[in-house]
Amino acid sequence: MPMEIITMNDHSLRHEAASAGEEESVDSVGYDFGLSRRGFVKVLGAGLLVAVSPMPAPAQRGGGRFGGQGARTISARIHLGKDGTITVLTGKVEAGQGARAELTQAAAEELRVPLSRIQLLMSDTGLVPDDGVTAGSGSTPRTVPAVRRGAAAARQALADFACRQWGVEPGAVEVRDGQAVHGPTQRALSYADLAATQDGPKSLEQPIPSDVVFTPVKQWKVLGTPTPRPNGRDIVTGAHKYPSDIHRPGMFYGKVLRAPAYGAKLTAIDLGPAKAMKDVAVLRDDEFVGVAAPTTFQAEQALAAIAGTAQWEHAPHPSSKELFAHLAKTAHGGLPANPFQEELAQAKQVLRQTYQVAYIQHAPMEPRAAVAEWSEGKLTVWTGTQNPFGCRSELARAFHLPEDRVRVIVPDFGGGFGGKHTGEAGVEAARLAQAAGRPVSLRWTRTEEFTWAYFRPAALIVIEASLDGQGALTSWHCVNVNSGGSALDTPYRAGKNRGQFINADAPLRHGSYRALAATANNFARESFMDELAAAGGLDPLQFRLAHLENPRLRAVLEAAAARFGWQQAAANKTPNVGVGLACGTEKGSYVAACAEIEADPSGNSLVVRRVTQVFECGPVLNPVNLASQVAGAVIMGLGGALREEMRFENGEIRNATFRKYLVPRFQDIPQLDVHFLNRPDLDPAGAGETPIIAIAPAVANALFRATGKRVRAMPLMGQPAAREEG
Amino acid sequence: MDKTFSFTVNGQARTVTTDPERPLLQVLREDLQLTGTKYGCGEGQCHACTVLINGKSTPSCITPVRNADGQSILTIEGLAQGERLHPVQEAFLAEGAFQCGYCTPGMILGVVEMLAQSPKPDDLEIRSRLQGHLCRCCNYPKIINAVHHAAAQTEGANANGDNHHE
Numbered sequence: 001m002p003m004e005i006i007t008m009n010d011h012s013l014r015h016e017a018a019s020a021g022e023e024e025s026v027d028s029v030g031y032d033f034g035l036s037r038r039g040f041v042k043v044l045g046a047g048l049l050v051a052v053s054p055m056p057a058p059a060q061r062g063g064g065r066f067g068g069q070g071a072r073t074i075s076a077r078i079h080l081g082k083d084g085t086i087t088v089l090t091g092k093v094e095a096g097q098g099a100r101a102e103l104t105q106a107a108a109e110e111l112r113v114p115l116s117r118i119q120l121l122m123s124d125t126g127l128v129p130d131d132g133v134t135a136g137s138g139s140t141p142r143t144v145p146a147v148r149r150g151a152a153a154a155r156q157a158l159a160d161f162a163c164r165q166w167g168v169e170p171g172a173v174e175v176r177d178g179q180a181v182h183g184p185t186q187r188a189l190s191y192a193d194l195a196a197t198q199d200g201p202k203s204l205e206q207p208i209p210s211d212v213v214f215t216p217v218k219q220w221k222v223l224g225t226p227t228p229r230p231n232g233r234d235i236v237t238g239a240h241k242y243p244s245d246i247h248r249p250g251m252f253y254g255k256v257l258r259a260p261a262y263g264a265k266l267t268a269i270d271l272g273p274a275k276a277m278k279d280v281a282v283l284r285d286d287e288f289v290g291v292a293a294p295t296t297f298q299a300e301q302a303l304a305a306i307a308g309t310a311q312w313e314h315a316p317h318p319s320s321k322e323l324f325a326h327l328a329k330t331a332h333g334g335l336p337a338n339p340f341q342e343e344l345a346q347a348k349q350v351l352r353q354t355y356q357v358a359y360i361q362h363a364p365m366e367p368r369a370a371v372a373e374w375s376e377g378k379l380t381v382w383t384g385t386q387n388p389f390g391c392r393s394e395l396a397r398a399f400h401l402p403e404d405r406v407r408v409i410v411p412d413f414g415g416g417f418g419g420k421h422t423g424e425a426g427v428e429a430a431r432l433a434q435a436a437g438r439p440v441s442l443r444w445t446r447t448e449e450f451t452w453a454y455f456r457p458a459a460l461i462v463i464e465a466s467l468d469g470q471g472a473l474t475s476w477h478c479v480n481v482n483s484g485g486s487a488l489d490t491p492y493r494a495g496k497n498r499g500q501f502i503n504a505d506a507p508l509r510h511g512s513y514r515a516l517a518a519t520a521n522n523f524a525r526e527s528f529m530d531e532l533a534a535a536g537g538l539d540p541l542q543f544r545l546a547h548l549e550n551p552r553l554r555a556v557l558e559a560a561a562a563r564f565g566w567q568q569a570a571a572n573k574t575p576n577v578g579v580g581l582a583c584g585t586e587k588g589s590y591v592a593a594c595a596e597i598e599a600d601p602s603g604n605s606l607v608v609r610r611v612t613q614v615f616e617c618g619p620v621l622n623p624v625n626l627a628s629q630v631a632g633a634v635i636m637g638l639g640g641a642l643r644e645e646m647r648f649e650n651g652e653i654r655n656a657t658f659r660k661y662l663v664p665r666f667q668d669i670p671q672l673d674v675h676f677l678n679r680p681d682l683d684p685a686g687a688g689e690t691p692i693i694a695i696a697p698a699v700a701n702a703l704f705r706a707t708g709k710r711v712r713a714m715p716l717m718g719q720p721a722a723r724e725e726g
Numbered sequence: 727m728d729k730t731f732s733f734t735v736n737g738q739a740r741t742v743t744t745d746p747e748r749p750l751l752q753v754l755r756e757d758l759q760l761t762g763t764k765y766g767c768g769e770g771q772c773h774a775c776t777v778l779i780n781g782k783s784t785p786s787c788i789t790p791v792r793n794a795d796g797q798s799i800l801t802i803e804g805l806a807q808g809e810r811l812h813p814v815q816e817a818f819l820a821e822g823a824f825q826c827g828y829c830t831p832g833m834i835l836g837v838v839e840m841l842a843q844s845p846k847p848d849d850l851e852i853r854s855r856l857q858g859h860l861c862r863c864c865n866y867p868k869i870i871n872a873v874h875h876a877a878a879q880t881e882g883a884n885a886n887g888d889n890h891h892e
Contacts, residue, residue, distance in 0.1 A: 238831045669866050
């Protein structure tokens with residue numbers, strides 16, 4: 001695999017990487033069931049970042065490119081029924097992040113109809129335009145405008161149609177409440193009227209004009225208002241069919257044989273015991289072994305009967321205890337030297353620290369699940385993926401099919417968090433369905449999800465900075481090994497400044513995660529800023545503000561400190577109680593958090609007592625969903641901050657259950673004050689990711705003030721070997 | 727060896743012939759097509775699979791179907807009365823107490839049981855009683871709001887003599 005070193009002061013590379021969604025890249029399982037190349041090729045741990053690779057990476061071929069091509073015509077985006085129904089089509093998915101409500105709002109706003117009139121059809125590759133991967137906080141800044149554009153064009157088509165019908169001047173007609181109205185004559189035509197004419201549908205076959213007129217923010221009636229999830233009733237009644245709930249006539253339930261450890265190769269297996277069972281389909285295709293049966297229970301029994309006969313060849317694999325030494329040793333090209341030797345030589349003070357961030361799992365409530373059905377050489381797959389068109393490409397490649405013979409349907413699914421950019425469960429279900437000659441549902445177990453889904457990459461981060469006699473930063477050198485370049489650039493005025501991201505030989509399959517590397521890079525930078533402030537005897541808030549020019553970042557930081565009562569809280573000398581703050585920016589939105597913690601005197605546990613977080617993402621489009629996203633990000637972020645880490649040894653994941661891998665629960669919630677700075681004067685930015693990046697360093701900084709000990713590792717309360725104190 | 731078990735599900739008498747050790751969760755989902763009850767972990771650690779057995783909140787993923795024999799089971803599909811939602815369902819809708827919603831059916835049934843035992847719980851009690859229920863979207867604050875909302879509604883309904891939702 002090609003090795004990539006991104007030097008972050010090279011702006012062309014950085015911007016290319018950011019716009020192509022560099023951090024959304026993921027190690028795919030390269031299933032290939034072709035005749036010429038049997039079995040599957042795993043690229044696990046290869047560390048290839050798709051979008052910055054000079055090679056044409058899999059996700060860039062065919063559909064499923066990061067940004068998608070969108071809708072070329074109005075009718076590809078908006079379908080008007082003669083019966084008055086309005087269907088809006090999008091390739092985005094709903095995984096709980098709120099795209100369904102937000103995109104419905106966008107369409108309703110521009111069509112000028114009530115929300116209830118719109119049915120949003122999402123992520124069926126047979127019907128919808130390719131809006132790219134649902135990732136990278138992209139739905140708000142890119143898909144909302146794309147849907148608005150299509151809807152505004154349909155609205156204009158209705159107005160033009162009415163003008164033609166009535167022979168009045170363009171501009172004499174106004175569209176409101178779903179009707180084109182000619183004021184002077186009190187005549188009205190609806191979208192249904194347009195759809196019912198012969199010419200009407202033709203006018204929607206036109207390309208979406210580039211000069212459509214958006215409804216100005218000041219006239220918004222739907223965007224910016226609290227909008228509940230449109231299919232919420234089906235959620236609370238249990239009627240909604242998640243991917244794992246899809247049922248097809250004659251369907252079997254599948255199970256796949258998993259290797260006992262990373263890198264283990266199957267050398268022999270006896271399928272006989274499963275073949276002897278009634279109604280069980282058994283398949284071996286090189287290293288891929290699976291079964292399908294009328295019930296999950298029978299499939300489990302069949303798999304257990306043959307798993308015991310499997311023989312494996314194991315390969316050496318580094319353990320989580322030696323992970324960071326392994327990353328340092330295998331950093332491609334070695335750890336680069338600080339290029340700012342002159343500044344270091346002239347500095348009053350030089351500080352250098354190393355931070356570690358563990359591998360973690362997304363652990364969405366719904367593990368990967370897929371139903372696959374073959375019919376007349378065509379394949380239909382229902383699955384939970386954030387990348388429907390990419391999943392279609394993955395299936396087409398695995399089965400050597402043209403893409404138009406594959407259809408991927410993504411029902412609203414049970415959580416993604418950046419963890420479902422791939423379609424491996426769909427490929428596996430399709431191979432089993434082929435073998436069984438009937439539809440097959442494959443639902444990964446929790447342990448499979450913990451073990452074989454891709455991880456958020458571990459990070460080793462080294463920062464060195466110099467200060468002059470006035471306590472001002474004169475140089476800043478930051479190196480991220482293995483986890484990515486997002487938010488690597490410091491937002492502070494730091495003199496000579498370079499950030500570098502370097503790949504290493506990653507032991508686990510890794511990929512995206514909510515905000516991905518921005519969490520690691522922000523943790524290191526915001527912890528280090530506190531260490532620098534402490535070295536100069538300065539208040540961490542004042543030290544930051546003295547180096548911070550960006551007005552949006554200053555605004556959230558100052559607002560958070562004021563709401564939290566930073567000055568007073570920082571002066572409190574109660575033993576084992578401490579406060580900390582942190583801020584950051586990523587993907588065009590801004591966040592600051594203040595946290596108060598109480599540490600156990602032993603230093604082995606802590607309670608986060610209260611958190612204030614202020615967030616700004618331009619105009620607030622859906623305040624109720626934003627509140628859920630931001631509060632949810634803070635609480636989810638506490639998991640990675642305090643306890644979440646994957647432990648592995650000899651290629652085996654040692655804590656692949658919720659009993660051993662501790663995610664936040666009800667009793668972990670702090671007293672939480674979440675506040676938004678609404679900026680309707682700016683372009684909207686996404687809000688699903690950035691709110692997670694400030695909480696870990698805020699808690700780490702609070703822990704330092706409570707105990708005087710600095711923990712430079714996420715999780716802060718992780719395995720003792722990974723913790724460094726000073 | 728398969729055996730025959732009879733129980734009521736959402737008020738209807740049901741009979742299944744199956745392996746006694748099969749988890750009730752799989753029987754509900756695969757044999758009775760009641761897919762509102764979710765698999766989350768298979769070890770009783772996340773409570774996405776919660777059903778009420780004789781009113782008691784039970785993780786169906788670790789309950790062998792033989793334990794359900796002769797019992798009365800309530801799943802999320804049986805909670806509403808026709809078109810009329812249960813107050814806890816109404817409260818989850820009103821408060822937006824779900825994001826992906828995959829934990830919601832189990833969560834709602836857990837809350838139904840809690841309110842039956844403790845009609846006016848405070849935040850501490852809610853956290854403690856719901857500690858077994860995971861929500862990975864971490865929408866916990868709004869779930870707590872929904873519990874208070876439902877408690878207030880139920881109290882109002884009971885005051886009006888309308889208590890068919892016990």
